[in-house]
Amino acid sequence: MTPVALVSAPTLSGRFPSFQLALLKPLLERHGIPAQSFSLFMYFGDFVGWRVNEALADVWPCLVGEWIWGKAAFGDVAEQRSYFDDYAADFRVICERAGCTIDDLVRIRERTAFEFVDYVVDTVDWRRFGLIGFSVCFQQMLASIALARALKARHPDIPIVFGGATFEDDIAEQIVRGCPEVDYVHCGDAERTFPELVRRLDAGRAVDDLPGIMGRASSSPSPRARAARPAGIVYRGRAPNLEELDQTPVPDFDEHFHAMKESGYARYPKAQAPLLPIETARGCWWGMKNHCTFCGLNRSGVAFRAKSPANVLSMLRSLSDRYGIHHFYAIDNIIATEYIEELFGQLAAEHTDLRLHYEVRPSLTRQQLRRMKEGGLYSVQPGVESLSTNLLRLMKKHTTGMRNLELIKWCTYYDINNLYNILMGFAGERPEDYALQVRVVEKIPHLQPPYAIASARADRGSPMFEEPREHGVSGLEPQRCYRYLYPADRFDLRHVSYYFEHEVADVVDDATRAPLLAAVARWQRAWEAKPRPRLSYAKSWQQLVIEDRRSERPQTQELGGRAAALYEHLLDARPSSEVRASFADVADVLDRLLAQDLVIELDDKLLALALPENRYH
Ligand code: SF4
Numbered sequence: 001m002t003p004v005a006l007v008s009a010p011t012l013s014g015r016f017p018s019f020q021l022a023l024l025k026p027l028l029e030r031h032g033i034p035a036q037s038f039s040l041f042m043y044f045g046d047f048v049g050w051r052v053n054e055a056l057a058d059v060w061p062c063l064v065g066e067w068i069w070g071k072a073a074f075g076d077v078a079e080q081r082s083y084f085d086d087y088a089a090d091f092r093v094i095c096e097r098a099g100c101t102i103d104d105l106v107r108i109r110e111r112t113a114f115e116f117v118d119y120v121v122d123t124v125d126w127r128r129f130g131l132i133g134f135s136v137c138f139q140q141m142l143a144s145i146a147l148a149r150a151l152k153a154r155h156p157d158i159p160i161v162f163g164g165a166t167f168e169d170d171i172a173e174q175i176v177r178g179c180p181e182v183d184y185v186h187c188g189d190a191e192r193t194f195p196e197l198v199r200r201l202d203a204g205r206a207v208d209d210l211p212g213i214m215g216r217a218s219s220s221p222s223p224r225a226r227a228a229r230p231a232g233i234v235y236r237g238r239a240p241n242l243e244e245l246d247q248t249p250v251p252d253f254d255e256h257f258h259a260m261k262e263s264g265y266a267r268y269p270k271a272q273a274p275l276l277p278i279e280t281a282r283g284c285w286w287g288m289k290n291h292c293t294f295c296g297l298n299r300s301g302v303a304f305r306a307k308s309p310a311n312v313l314s315m316l317r318s319l320s321d322r323y324g325i326h327h328f329y330a331i332d333n334i335i336a337t338e339y340i341e342e343l344f345g346q347l348a349a350e351h352t353d354l355r356l357h358y359e360v361r362p363s364l365t366r367q368q369l370r371r372m373k374e375g376g377l378y379s380v381q382p383g384v385e386s387l388s389t390n391l392l393r394l395m396k397k398h399t400t401g402m403r404n405l406e407l408i409k410w411c412t413y414y415d416i417n418n419l420y421n422i423l424m425g426f427a428g429e430r431p432e433d434y435a436l437q438v439r440v441v442e443k444i445p446h447l448q449p450p451y452a453i454a455s456a457r458a459d460r461g462s463p464m465f466e467e468p469r470e471h472g473v474s475g476l477e478p479q480r481c482y483r484y485l486y487p488a489d490r491f492d493l494r495h496v497s498y499y500f501e502h503e504v505a506d507v508v509d510d511a512t513r514a515p516l517l518a519a520v521a522r523w524q525r526a527w528e529a530k531p532r533p534r535l536s537y538a539k540s541w542q543q544l545v546i547e548d549r550r551s552e553r554p555q556t557q558e559l560g561g562r563a564a565a566l567y568e569h570l571l572d573a574r575p576s577s578e579v580r581a582s583f584a585d586v587a588d589v590l591d592r593l594l595a596q597d598l599v600i601e602l603d604d605k606l607l608a609l610a611l612p613e614n615r616y617h
Pocket residue numbers: 284285286287290291292295296297298333334383
């Protein structure tokens with residue numbers, strides 16, 4: 001078999017190895033197909049300077065990581081100066097972070113991007129390969145097209161295939177129609193169909209009947225046959241989901257570690273230790289029954305599938321042994337519930353020092369968080385989204401403000417980095433949803449704040465995008481930046497865009513949101529200050545001392561006997577009515593604790609806000 005080149009294009013951060021390349025290479029090899037990976041985004045970092053690369057690799061609303069490749073991909077697209085005016089605020093931060101000017105960014109687009117493409121085409125002997133596959137995810141589309149264009153011009157007979165999570169029918173079709181240099185786009189899970197595509201193309205056989213492969217009717221390994229066929233799209237639907245995830249190979253990151261040294265990332269002063277991505281599940285078990293209204297992930301592949309805990313353990317064992325890395329980042333959309341005990345429980349029992357990040361549901365209990373912390377959970381993305389139960393209902397999260405608050409409390413206690421945000425702008429929201437959140441936020445400066453607060457977006461594939469009327473969404477238009485990325489005469493921007501501008505009816509106005517924005521900004525500032533605000537309690541047998549350092553006037557409060565028992569009872573949220581009945585004898589204490597914001601009442605439940613100093617919870 002002729003070898004396959006697997007390419008991961010810029011613009012990506014040097015910190016995150018390409019999981020896609022790491023999985024595809026051993027997958028092909030298992031089928032007897034030799035493959036070589038090219039983490040080109042690493043070499044671009046060296047080319048443009050790592051400080052600049054890392055700033056451009058963030059996904060900004062202006063999608064500058066795509067824009068810099070636009071001219072190399074398509075030539076001049078549109079008047080470009082207004083791009084900088086439209087996104088002036090973005091560019092102020094980008095330039096500061098990158099240590100460059102707008103003119104430098106223009107030079108990267110006008111010159112460096114072309115030089116990099118030439119460097120890639122010239123320094124690798126691409127004639128060795130029977131197929132070049134591009135893995136395309138965030139901000140890799142235009143660089144991939146630019147590279148494909150140059151490679152096709154130099155090597156017209158090597159088939160070029162694009163694939164990755166970006167490609168569902170709509171975007172895939174735009175790329176096949178608008179990019180003659182791309183012969184095929186692979187849509188869906190690669191395991192069953194990609195090796196077969198490679199084999200057939202290598203043998204010069206037709207691929208039109210293969211599911212998951214979109215091509216032009218004229219696509220053919222032979223230019224003569226290509227010219228003879230009529231134009232049009234051929235597509236037999238998405239590749240089937242891989243159900244048995246245990247069948248996927250252990251990812252191979254050898255090339256990434258080589259690229260880290262070669263590209264100079266390892267010597268970049270702000271280089272961060274690589275976070276090794278792992279995949280332990282695909283799809284979303286929550287989204288299968290309640291697709292969160294703003295979520296554009298898992299479009300056709302929502303059906304949830306997970307590796308067995310034993311398989312995950314064995315994968316972690318071989319990756320940590322091979323690379324000496326203890327720090328893993330699960331790219332799953334949501335954790336498989338059985339991992340809580342069967343994976344993290346086992347990691348805890350084996351006393352490893354592995355550290356893992358997972359996306360989780362906010363409904364995790366304190367006991368579950370503790371178990372996972374013992375097993376190495378160091379960071380979560382829990383999809384908190386709001387502290388208002390009404391807003392959570394509108395976005396189909398079907399959890400409560402109090403459940404979210406408990407999660408924030410216990411993640412802070414267990415020192416689990418909690419990466420969540422607050423979303424606004426859902427049809428049917430009410431001013432009181434915002435006022436309530438302000439009241440909650442003001443009481444909890446000692447708990448980890450959200451990293452961002454933003455309006456919900458109707459991303460492609462989300463229910464807000466697919467059923468706009470049902471969610472009060474109107475005026476869906478591709479985000480303005482796309483007109484600076486794609487030539488309008490070759491692409492239908494409505495079908496190639498992922499981000500959209502839109503209106504939402506029946507939402508509160510900016511003035512109503514302003515106090516929450518301000519309260520969250522204060523919360524974030526307080527969390528960054530040294531020392532951080534604190535609210536904690538220490539206990540002896542009969543007594544409990546609460547130390548309140550949330551403000552500049554520290555206060556101490558002692559509780560004894562039944563009052564102390566009440567406070568400990570409220571460690572986890574309890575129904576208000578039950579608490580008031582059971583602790584009627586200290587009702588005055590409860591009222592005082594509520595007035596002092598040492599206890600909070602939300603969703604008809606009561607919760608103690610102080611974190612225990614005791615480490616055994
Ligand atoms: S936001 Fe998360 S939990 Fe909700 S549907 Fe998307 S992936 Fe699933």
